[in-house]
Amino acid sequence: MHLRKQVSYRKAITKSGLQHLAPPLPALGAPCSEPERQIRSTVDWSESAVYGEHIWFETNVSGDFCYVGEQYCVAKMLQKSVPRRKCAACKIVVHTPCIEQLEKINFRCKPSFRESGSRNVREPTFVRHHWVHRRRQDGKCRHCGKGFQQKFTFHSKEIVAISCSWCKQAYHSKVSCFMLQQIEEPCSLGVHAAVVIPPTWILRARRPQNTLKASKKKKRASFKRKSSKKGPEEGRWRPFIIRPTPSPLMKPLLVFVNPKSGGNQGAKIIQSFLWYLNPRQVFDLSQGGPKEALEMYRKVHNLRILACGGDGTVGWILSTLDQLRLKPPPPVAILPLGTGNDLARTLNWGGGYTDEPVSKILSHVEEGNVVQLDRWDLRAEPNPEAGPEEREEGATDRLPLDVFNNYFSLGFDAHVTLEFHESREANPEKFNSRFRNKMFYAGTAFSDFLMGSSKDLAKHIRVVCDGTDLTPKIQDLKPQCIVFLNIPRYCAGTMPWGHPGEHHDFEPQRHDDGYLEVIGFTMTSLAALQVGGHGERLTQCREVVLTTSKAIPVQVDGEPCKLTASRIRIALRNQATMVQKAKRRSAAPLHSDQQPVPEQLRIQVSRVSMHDYDALHYDKEQLKEASVPLGTVVVPGDSDLELCRAHIERLQQEPEGAGAMSPTCQKLSPKWCFLDATTASRFYRIDRAQEHLNYVTEIAQDEIYILDPELLGASARPDLPTPTSPLPTSPCSPTPRSLPGNAAPPKGEELVEAAKRNDFCKLQELHQAGGDLMHRDGQSRTLLHHAVSTGSKEVVRYLLDHAPQEILDAVEENGETCLHQAAALGQRTICHYIVEAGASLMKTDQQGDTPRQRAEKAQDTELAAYLENRQHYQMVQREDQETAV
Structure with missing residues (x-):
């Protein structure tokens, strides 16, 4: 009887993919005789897709113990270090040569679909657990409630837990906690079950086989006649069919990730979605775009979409939904990975993804409010009144997009965006980070500001809004940029129409009211945007006719071009359905006793x-x-x-x-x-x-x-007293004291030595004793020069906080300021400290170089771009001050 129970238990384990937990069990399953397959890092949607196939990504995870076990580990036999890979869907780690060995222990990934053949008709439609053994596991056992023992060594071979890669439930790997009924019970799909598309909904279809050629021809002709009357989702065979089981509580989610957005940030986050969801509801937009997936899932009730990328990615998905004419259109949520993310800010999704757990993001998408977003048509045609002499080489008569969700603009900002776009197309490898992209924008804006390429914009345009000619008003304003705005945010989060309550002569700005806001900008108001300013409010309207008499740079939701003399009509196209992130409704009280929140x-x-x-x-x-x-x-x-x-x-x-x-x-x-x-x-x-x-x-x-971000870390921070404790006297935080009447203040050489040795405590003590922080050595070098040369961030911050302002632009014998020196050494953080403290970026050394040029000579392009950006703002501020005077 005991033997019979053991065999039953082994059969159950084998069925659930856990037979490798016990040493004798691999012998119970015969090795798979399938031919060698390629290692996949994307989901296979072809008819040859393998049931339970892993999705592999390279990993540098510590430890050398492979999931296949010592008996089958190739690296163990070779006794050398080999690359490892991790499955994004079930999180097992194996050596790359050992992937084939997973077949010998018959361990497959969590199944993302089911077969539709006759053999599977009797299979249950519920989802089974996909149990995986773990050597490290967070949380507590679902059966006994105790935590999992964490091994201090990564080389531990002991299995501490068994968890399901669908619902994430975990148990201790012992019979008293993980019993037979857990293996057989249906899986709930976990806390995100409402957004997970169950694998039972996705069926692999079998290609129809026809034996007679005549029959094939007849059916092909009939198929062509019928397909001409069918919708875009019909008329051709697909390897996979979606057969949903609707439920009012479910909000199935499709995730579209642009891996190139935000400096390739999307390529990393896609792995997290593969872990939490069914891999067949996560799509890489670089593998063909969103159309195929939307067609496949078009009949899923309560469908929602999560667009992971910039505003351009969102616009791409909305335009595809327009083409497919889904009824009702699924609402779209946003995970901002782009540079500007103005639409994401408007809908409360933030200005950029940092490190919020994907689990929280899925909860926000499920709980978000459904709202409407106006979308606007753009129709451009050549201006018949413009002569051939007005046409410029390189100008086009077509707009990059015929619809916009955020804004349409012309003038200065479009010219800067066009320069950025052309440079990125020519050298894409130089634009692989969000910081570098922003810095290039700043440098291009500065160059265009000096050239004044958009100063005569008002002379070459005519604007009619709802039948009212605004041209005289625009000519009086002399703007260098005009924006037709649909949402409150613009230019990476600024509010060009002004904050609510600041525009009493107009209706409150909304993204679903059927009105556009028309705003004019001078260079001064553009610069003021970054510090809370706004442009000149011209009007709110439902329709615009814009006529240009020469080629002018324009941009549509960040897509730029140089448009030849044209007549452009703007009118409401439709409204898109979006998901707006909601304020959390359930507050977890500060105190663990779950008492009501006090007043x-x-x-x-x-x-x-x-x-x-x-x-x-x-x-x-x-x-x-x-x-x-x-x-x-x-x-x-x-x-x-x-x-x-x-x-x-x-x-x-x-x-x-x-x-x-x-x-x-x-x-x-x-x-x-x-x-x-x-x-x-x-x-x-x-x-x-x-x-x-x-x-x-x-x-x-x-x-x-x-x-x-500017607080010193624990390793470099001096011991500071807490605000509630009395202040102790210590070398790093001395109590200010007065000098005796006959005592001389510390010598300047002592201060210099403290700065050279990076001795923060000594420098602070000498200053408290009356030392002069403006002391210079024989080469006219200040203490700040010495602190920069040693790279002491702590000493630099102290001098910036306590020394007179003159120390910032003090020069040594060769004409270098401390900022010149920091730029030449590539000290980015110290440069940031000095610039924010108010140092001049226009000062030159004896070679005529500014700090930006010193950074360029040091081949630090990102630092040079940052300094050029700050130099631009200093020049604009100086111009504003002179204008005010």
Whole structure:
């Protein structure tokens, strides 16, 4: 009887793909006799797709223990290091040569479809668990509630857990926790079951076989006649068919990822979606676009779409939905991976993906509100009144797009975008990061500003809005750029129409009201956009007729071209259905006893450095220990993070006392952001544009954590007292004291030596004792010059905070400022500190080089682009000051 139970248990394990858990079990399954297959990193949609095929990506995961076990591991036999690969869908890791050995232990990936043949008619339509053994597992056992033992060595061969790669349930790998009924029970598909497309919905069809040629011809002719009357989804055979089982609780999701968006960020995030979802609902847009997938899933009820990319990716998907005429059209959510992401900001999805867990993103898509978005038609035709002499070489008579969702513009901004587009087409390898893209934009804008290529724009256009001619008003304004805006955001998050409440002469701006906002910009108002300014509000209208008398750069949702003299008509096309990220409805109280949120909260604020965050954000406890107390705030219990931000920034302005920040604490950086410490297994950043969507009680339990990118890490930070404790006297935070009457202040040479040795504590002590921070050595080098030469960020920050402003532009014998020196050495962070402190970027050394040119000579193109960008803003600010005078 005991033997019979053991055989039954082994059969069940074999059926679930876990027979490799026990050493004798691989012998029970015969090796697969299939021919050698290619290693795939994408889902196979052809008729030759393999059931349960893994999706492999290269990995550098630590450890040398392969999932196939020592008995079949090729690397173990060769006794040498070989590359490893990880399956994105079930997260097993094997050596690349061992992939074929998975057939010998008969372990397949979680099945993403089912066969439609006669043998599968009697198969149950529910989804089975896909059990995988794990040597490392987070969380707790679903049966006993105890945590999993974490081995300190990555070389451990002991299996600690068994988990399902569908629902993510995990059990201890012992019979008392993981029993036979767990193997056989149906899988719930986990917490995201509402958005997961079950593999039982996706059937592989068999190609019809016809034996008689005459019959083939007759059917082919009949097929052609019928297909001419069918919709775009019919009329041809596909290897896979979607047969959904509708449910009012389900919101099945299709994920489209543009792997090239945001400096190739999409290529990394696609692996996370393959893990949480059915791999056959995740699509790489570089493999053929969205049309085939949308046609295949067009009959799925309550379908939603997640577009992972920039605003151009979203526009591509919306245009494809227009072509297919799906009824009703599925709503589209956005995961912003692009550079500008203005539509994503408008719909509360933020200005760019940082590190929010994909699990949270899926929850937001499921819970988001369905809203409408106006889409506008563009029709361009040559201007019959323009002569041939007005035509320029390289100009086109066709717009890049015939519809826009965000904006249509002409003039300065379109010229800059066109330069960027042409440069990227010529050298795509130079535009592989979001930072580099933005810096190129800034440099091109600066060059175009100097050339003044758009200063005569008003002389060559005529604008009629809803029958009213705005040309006289435009000629008086003399704009260098005109924008026809559909959404509130423009140019990476700015609000060119102004903030709500600032435009009393017009209706509030909406993305679903059927109106466009027409805005004019001078160079001054364009520069002011980045600091909260806005353009000249011209009108709100439903229809525009724009006539140009010469070739002018234009752009449609970021797609630029130089358009020949034309007549352009803009009118409402339709409305797209979108998903807007909603404010969280269920707040997790700060206190673990689940008490109602009080009227007021008194909560500790602690900040984390970027260095510590990068190293420890997967370990909550260590990151909490590395944080630095900032102070205490008192806020209403239902406060969102926008309101909480104002209270935290006020800590630096309050006098010393209850809740105030210690004077020895480093000031908050303008770029600080909130960290969510409760709703995921790790800390993650909250985008500034999404702070109004999150309550304080949702992201914190006992205290609020914020990330300050300019805070020193724990390894480099001097010991600072907490705001609630008395200030101790230590070498790194000395108590200010007065010098005795006959005591001389420290010599300048001592200060120089401290700066050269990167001795922050000694320099601070000498300054507190009366040392002169403006001391110069024999070569006229300041202490800041010496700190830059040694690369001491801590000393540089101290000097910038405490020395007079004159130290920034002080020059040594060869005419170099400290910024020249930092640029030549490629010290990006120090350059940022010095520029933000107010150093001039126009000063030249004895060779006539500016700091930007020194960075170029050092072949640091990204630093040079940053310095050129800041130089441009300094020039614009100087021009504004001179104009005001």
